[in-house]
Amino acid sequence: MSKETVDIAVAEKVDSSKIRRGNTNVNPSLKGGAFLVGTTSPESIFVSEEWTEEQRMIAQTVIDFCVKEIQDAFFKRGRELEITKPEDKLEMLDLVKKAGELGLCGVSIPEAYGGLGLDFNTGTYFSEAIAAGFSFATTIGAQTSIGSLPIVFYGNEAQKQKYLPGIASGELIASYALTEPTAGSDANAGKTKATLTEDGKLYLLNGQKIWITNGGFASVFVVFAKIGDDEDLSTFIVEKDFEGLTIGAEEKKMGIKGSSTVQLFFDNCKVPVENLLGERQGGFRMALNILNTGRIKLGAGGVGGAKFTVDRCVKFAKERKQFDQVIADFGVIKHKIGDITTKAFAIESAVYRTGYNVDLKSEQFLAEGLSEGDAKLNGVREFAVECSILKTKGSELACYATDEGIQIHGGMGYATETGMEMAYRDARITKIYEGTNEVNRMLSVGELTKRGLQTKEIDLIGAGKKVPGFIFSQFMPFKSKAGYAAEERFVKGLKNLFLLISGAVGKKLGKKMIEEQEIILNLSDILAEVYICESVLLKIQKLEKKTGIDAEKLGVQKEMMRLYLYDAHGIASKAARDAVNSFSEGLQRKILLSLIRRMLNQVEINPKEIRRKVAEMVYKNGGYCF
Numbered sequence: 298m299s300k301e302t303v304d305i306a307v308a309e310k311v312d313s314s315k316i317r318r319g320n321t322n323v324n325p326s327l328k329g330g331a332f333l334v335g336t337t338s339p340e341s342i343f344v345s346e347e348w349t350e351e352q353r354m355i356a357q358t359v360i361d362f363c364v365k366e367i368q369d370a371f372f373k374r375g376r377e378l379e380i381t382k383p384e385d386k387l388e389m390l391d392l393v394k395k396a397g398e399l400g401l402c403g404v405s406i407p408e409a410y411g412g413l414g415l416d417f418n419t420g421t422y423f424s425e426a427i428a429a430g431f432s433f434a435t436t437i438g439a440q441t442s443i444g445s446l447p448i449v450f451y452g453n454e455a456q457k458q459k460y461l462p463g464i465a466s467g468e469l470i471a472s473y474a475l476t477e478p479t480a481g482s483d484a485n486a487g488k489t490k491a492t493l494t495e496d497g498k499l500y501l502l503n504g505q506k507i508w509i510t511n512g513g514f515a516s517v518f519v520v521f522a523k524i525g526d527d528e529d530l531s532t533f534i535v536e537k538d539f540e541g542l543t544i545g546a547e548e549k550k551m552g553i554k555g556s557s558t559v560q561l562f563f564d565n566c567k568v569p570v571e572n573l574l575g576e577r578q579g580g581f582r583m584a585l586n587i588l589n590t591g592r593i594k595l596g597a598g599g600v601g602g603a604k605f606t607v608d609r610c611v612k613f614a615k616e617r618k619q620f621d622q623v624i625a626d627f628g629v630i631k632h633k634i635g636d637i638t639t640k641a642f643a644i645e646s647a648v649y650r651t652g653y654n655v656d657l658k659s660e661q662f663l664a665e666g667l668s669e670g671d672a673k674l675n676g677v678r679e680f681a682v683e684c685s686i687l688k689t690k691g692s693e694l695a696c697y698a699t700d701e702g703i704q705i706h707g708g709m710g711y712a713t714e715t716g717m718e719m720a721y722r723d724a725r726i727t728k729i730y731e732g733t734n735e736v737n738r739m740l741s742v743g744e745l746t747k748r749g750l751q752t753k754e755i756d757l758i759g760a761g762k763k764v765p766g767f768i769f770s771q772f773m774p775f776k777s778k779a780g781y782a783a784e785e786r787f788v789k790g791l792k793n794l795f796l797l798i799s800g801a802v803g804k805k806l807g808k809k810m811i812e813e814q815e816i817i818l819n820l821s822d823i824l825a826e827v828y829i830c831e832s833v834l835l836k837i838q839k840l841e842k843k844t845g846i847d848a849e850k851l852g853v854q855k856e857m858m859r860l861y862l863y864d865a866h867g868i869a870s871k872a873a874r875d876a877v878n879s880f881s882e883g884l885q886r887k888i889l890l891s892l893i894r895r896m897l898n899q900v901e902i903n904p905k906e907i908r909r910k911v912a913e914m915v916y917k918n919g920g921y922c923f
């Protein structure tokens with residue numbers, strides 16, 4: 298299914314002769330980061346309404362599995378799974394096996410090795426659905442993503458044959474060991490060493506890894522270490538029973554208590570040379586590429602977590618009465634439900650826009666002669682800017698939604714029995730792993746700047762030159778009320794705002810800009826709003842032209858899009874003012890502050906009415922329905 302779908306889409310939409318890496322004159326949909334400087338047509342993006350029956354069935358299988366095996370089991374057990382309890386560890390292992398039997402451990406593994414071989418976007422959809430599994434989402438996430446993808450993408454035939462079928466069936470559990478006591482965000486700073494034995498048959502690994510997900514019961518570890526005096530990391534496949542590997546005790550954590558997290562100790566751990574994965578010193582690049590994949594999937598997971606929270610809150614709010622009425626009818630509860638739903642709807646549009654583009658880009662690389670693994674990896678790498686944005690926005694959405702979810706449940710949200718506080722604790726880790734949100738914010742701006750100023754893949758300079766023209770146009774009376782003119786103008790304003798502020802900061806600080814992290818964070822907040830706002834607007838424009846769309850629902854979706862843009866105005870204006878007040882002074886500051894006010898038109902809406910309307914539709918449908 299997946300390959301054919303992508304093939305058709307590629308045949309219809311991609312003229313690969315026009316699309317070359319480094320060519321700035323391409324469909325911005327297929328150039329990572331180019332959303333900032335180009336125009337994307339609504340037709341070229343994927344919207345979740347386009348999932349096929351088969352894709353929906355996969356997602357539903359995952360949700361059914363999570364409801365039956367995890368949520369119902371939680372209520373029956375009356376407490377969450379805790380991996381530190383031996384009986385719970387067995388239960389988690391059993392869950393992985395059951396998931397394996399359903400094919401859920403092999404979503405990203407090619408069919409030739411026993412997996413489902415899903416395309417990237419369907420795999421991303423899977424990550425949204427599995428969020429209903431609480432800490433199991435982390436266990437299965439490590440299994441299907443960071444733990445197995447290095448072998449899928451970089452393994453040789455023998456390595457793939459040896460490990461992938463077992464991982465796909467759930468008989469082997471995979472994990473990814475990069476972090477060390479001295480190497481967290483600075484992942485290449487690890488001290489774990491690999492030394493080749495004199496007979497050339499083994500590498501001896503010495504060092505320590507920390508925070509290793511699935512480590513307590515994994516059979517296969519993808520371990521990063523430096524060979525000899527190498528500057529960069531290499532990667533090794535280490536089996537649980539290799540002599541010299543000691544697995545530490547389970548960490549005691551705030552959340553995801555059902556997920557195993559341990560330290561690993563390597564004391565002359567004997568790794569056969571054939572277990573070197575990929576090229577020597579190729580490990581750091583591999584680690585980053587795999588993390589890009591994990592980042593967008595975390596973004597999807599955040600959307601899934603938020604939708605799931607909405608479902609639970611609606612059920613509770615419709616039953617709980619205070620002051621002789623169900624709390625669902627209170628304006629503040631509608632405000633919260635309407636707000637979480639709107640954010641989930643908008644971020645979702647950006648997640649699957651990106652996931653689909655990754656598939657198209659990978660197909661394009663394949664057509665250009667890259668191997669399947671390289672084509673897929675480069676496809677994700679292309680959208681590194683977007684992946685960082687989505688990781689940050691998705692994780693913050695999950696944390697916000699579960700926090701508000703507790704609030705909607707009142708005291709019952711604080712009690713363990715509803716599972717709301719568990720969801721809140723479980724969501725919190727997503728802002729930390731797969732690169733902290735601070736690091737991802739800086740990466741999004743750093744990577745974009747690199748592509749604009751160093752590799753010149755994106756025409757940032759050309760776009761920057763057009764900013765004065767845009768500002769001038771903002772002083773002209775704006776009368777057009779046709780279609781989405783106001784919304785399009787707002788998104789254009791956001792793009793120009795980013796270009797204006799980043800250009801002014803760059804001019805003033807030059808290379809020192811990199812030291813002014815607070816300003817980069819401001820810029821990243823504007824950039825993220827550009828991408829999400831544009832994605833949700835394009836989605837609405839596409840839906841409007843589609844047949845068979847529920848008109849009532851589309852009406853509410855349009856309003857959600859406008860509400861998201863309205864809120865983004867506040868976020869972007871504040872971020873822009875913070876940046877300007879942080880680097881400029883005197884006349885320059887005055888001028889820039891007044892331009893910020895000019896650049897962004899406010900989409901006119903009644904936010905209270907929209908949130909109410911959204912909540913009422915969600916109530917009517919018994920949960921998230923967009």
Ligand SMILES: Cc1cc2nc3c(=O)[nH]c(=O)nc-3n(C[C@H](O)[C@H](O)[C@H](O)COP(=O)(O)OP(=O)(O)OC[C@H]3O[C@@H](n4cnc5c(N)ncnc54)[C@H](O)[C@@H]3O)c2cc1C
Nearest residue numbers: 473474475476481482508509510729730731732733735736
């Ligand atoms: C439950 C859990 C599971 C995990 N699973 C895995 C796993 O399976 N495999 C694995 O390899 N790792 C795993 N990790 C590790 C995780 O990826 C790291 O914790 C994360 O990358 C952050 O590293 P750190 O904890 O050392 O924090 P640090 O890097 O020390 O960061 C501390 C603070 O400083 C900030 N900071 C760091 N560098 C910069 C910078 N350059 N500029 C500005 N601010 C900065 C961070 O944003 C953060 O706020 C896991 C962690 C946890 C908690």
